[in-house]
Amino acid sequence: MRATTRLRQLIGQGRCIMAPGVADCVMARLVAAEGFEAVYMTGNGTAATRLGQPDIGLMTQTEMVDNATRIADAAGIPLIADADDGYGNPLNVRRTIRLYERAGVAGVHIEDQMSPKRCGHMSGKRLVSAKDMAAKVQAAKDAQQDSDFIVIARTDAIAVEGLSAALDRAEMYIEAGADMVFVEAPKSREEIQKISDTLCRPQVFNMSTSGKTPHLPIDEMGRLGFRIAIYPNYVLYAAIVGARGLLRRLKQSGTTEGLKDGLPSFAEFNDLLGMKEVQALEARYAVPEEARAGS
Numbered sequence: 001m002r003a004t005t006r007l008r009q010l011i012g013q014g015r016c017i018m019a020p021g022v023a024d025c026v027m028a029r030l031v032a033a034e035g036f037e038a039v040y041m042t043g044n045g046t047a048a049t050r051l052g053q054p055d056i057g058l059m060t061q062t063e064m065v066d067n068a069t070r071i072a073d074a075a076g077i078p079l080i081a082d083a084d085d086g087y088g089n090p091l092n093v094r095r096t097i098r099l100y101e102r103a104g105v106a107g108v109h110i111e112d113q114m115s116p117k118r119c120g121h122m123s124g125k126r127l128v129s130a131k132d133m134a135a136k137v138q139a140a141k142d143a144q145q146d147s148d149f150i151v152i153a154r155t156d157a158i159a160v161e162g163l164s165a166a167l168d169r170a171e172m173y174i175e176a177g178a179d180m181v182f183v184e185a186p187k188s189r190e191e192i193q194k195i196s197d198t199l200c201r202p203q204v205f206n207m208s209t210s211g212k213t214p215h216l217p218i219d220e221m222g223r224l225g226f227r228i229a230i231y232p233n234y235v236l237y238a239a240i241v242g243a244r245g246l247l248r249r250l251k252q253s254g255t256t257e258g259l260k261d262g263l264p265s266f267a268e269f270n271d272l273l274g275m276k277e278v279q280a281l282e283a284r285y286a287v288p289e290e291a292r293a294g295s
Contacts, residue, residue, distance in 0.1 A: 016222035025073075041105075044233055055119035057117040085128075093136045094139050097140045106150060112154070113156050121208050137178050150179045181203055187213065246259060
């Protein structure tokens with residue numbers, strides 16, 4: 001089954017699907033190994049891991065697509081990817097959609113920010129007109145070649161124009177053909193409830209680490225009508241905590257003695273990366289025993 005078809009099926013089940021955010025293939029494999037049904041490529045995390053920079057619009061279209069291609073191939077579960085502002089006008093958006101489709105991505109979200117864009121939970125955002133964004137949504141839908149590919153229209157208007165304007169924008173994007181809508185950075189449960197009550201399309205919930213949006217359990221998100229919950233940088237933050245602790249121990253002790261405690265073994269690490277599949281393929285193709293990979 002195509003990843004796009006699988007994601008559409010998941011969205012149609014009437015519950016909220018958890019999609020942890022990742023920025024690389026190792027973490028994508030880990031998300032799949034832990035039994036999650038979908039994974040999210042975070043633009044914020046991609047800028048962090050690829051550039052070591054904040055999410056302030058520095059990543060290019062081709063850089064983002066390249067990362068998505070690798071993650072989609074490694075994950076083996078449907079990938080929802082950040083496509084920033086679509087990287088230009090409606091004609092640019094058409095190319096963006098085609099590239100993400102070829103990358104094996106199941107769906108993307110495109111936001112109504114003006115370039116250079118900002119992370120949705122940062123200040124300094126400026127918006128394109130709702131009319132211009134609706135044209136981008138229409139171009140995205142026109143460009144898709146796989147009818148199951150999901151186009152998510154995101155509005156960052158709450159922080160700039162307020163909730164009422166954000167809802168008006170979301171309605172326009174629905175009329176333009178968006179499969180799902182994503183109202184970024186609600187600040188209270190009351191705002192979340194208003195979003196749920198107003199919009200008729202399946203919705204995306206961003207469980208950001210910024211603290212600006214209230215934390216909701218997955219069941220409550222589902223009852224409110226959200227069908228995908230993304231968790232952009234929790235995995236990356238956890239990795240930073242673990243790596244920092246190990247590095248400090250190494251710096252202080254000057255030895256690797258005891259550093260492996262609690263870490264995966266070399267064999268477990270390679271198994272996460274697909275070593276068993278490699279070994280099965282080598283056996284199938286009669287690779288000589290002495291030349292086969294192993295841990």
